[in-house]
Amino acid sequence: MAFRVTIEIYSGRPNPSWMVTDPDQVQRLMRLFLRHRAGLAETPGSFMGVDFRGMRIDFASDTVRSLGLPPTVEIAGGGAADPFAGAELAEALLDTMPEPADQAERGNYRVLRDAIRQAIRRSVEEGLGGVETIEPQEPPDPELAAEAEEQLRRIDQRLNACPFDAGPYEPDFWNDFYVVQRNNCYNYAVNQRTDSFAQPGFAHGYTIPHSTTCTEVRTGALRDGLRVWGDCQPAGYERHLVALVTGTMLDGTRDFHWFRRHREGFWGHKPGSGPARNVDYSNNVVTNPFSCNRGRYTEWCGYFQSHNSVIVSGPL
Template identity: 40%
Template structure:
């Protein structure tokens, strides 16, 4: 049995399914064994917005091991030893996506499997290899002052909000990273629930558009920028929302030092865009397929997410 996950979304859960056909499993594992340079360690590839890799994990302990195929591995990384093989292996695994899964997973409630999702994954895989990103670079050193700072909002007259030190280490540990997403990071609240806009207040949406996600987030208590929050709401955050139309959302948070931080899905928090450039403007940075910029929001201490 194999668990297949396409690491591609930021806000909503990734497409995931269980492959239970023994013959199909062995065929795919043999393909991977025949192309060891196309196999990567999970999380070692592209880490920006968009399709990042396809992750595979074996669950049965009585299956014969194949040389070069670990229990958990990834394919589809443009940084693999053999990028062409990595791409072809990723296509082979994506092709196994069922329109309906016999094994129901919690992720299917928010990310149902479909032919449209299958086609989108293949299109995003082609995009990743058509315009390969630069290899990951060491992140710049964060500011030395760890304290929050209250600053005036240059766009909104008398409004103020707080910026805090960029602290990716808080998010990028095994007990936190896989269970918190961009919404957690932007709100600066680790819930370990892969928080969804509106879910804490019965207002969650499955329609990925600026209007619907904005409405869901405002049900959690977010305010549109320039709707000033009082000092009673300290610490207040400035967040930005973008949309991959019809498929996903993504959030950023303004950090101390004038740049923006974010956390694509279950991957590591960072302050760089898809080109590896420090984000100083979420409206103009490289966001991959997240083409719709929806606006800025304040989040005070009364904002509850889940």
């Protein structure tokens, strides 16, 4: 028996993931899982922390069913009956995270592991309602804020020459068991299920650099066929209005995140392999992606438009 562990932390980039195959480790951890079942959850939890959303275990064998366990469980994400047991299990799993062979990557590995360990403990000590949050900050550039607000006003009043479609908010599709784990914020934004954790530009031979600036993510999106808002898409359908932001995660890694406007007037988004939602990090409905609480995604990259001709894919 073996299983895969995934740390739910990023929204755009693929999450850290590894296989646990050593028989002794597997046996020891399986005993822990069975002893502390109250620390396991079968569905994604309600964790609304800044970036860490728990850990997921995907069992490679159906034999776990005979033990009374589902094929996939979540730990330390807010869905378990006993969060203290979940935190204990999450720390045990974190100890199995393999150290990279590349000496240059070991520093980042240690930073990530330590940051996740602190997030696990903080989620228990402070409770799900009191985990680390980042309050909305005053925009550093008043001109940028004014421009973004004016763009949104014109969009809401249909004063821009670019026509766009606003589909209904349908989280049930994206939160289905077979969809939620393999599709990210970019899939949600362009409304395409690829089951590959789509990356801007990946379908067209482009890889976003680790610096992950607005310009670099935008380059990939434009290669996929998106257009900057104002450069209207041609006639067609699925001309969704989307917004892009970037930021620095708790381990120092750079990441990106997308929002999509819905018919109801609010914006939906899907943080990584977590469930789709229409609320921000303060649990308020997103009516303005620029001014809402975006957590660590503090850098505004602008509005874009998707289209049915857009082609996206990812590495999974």
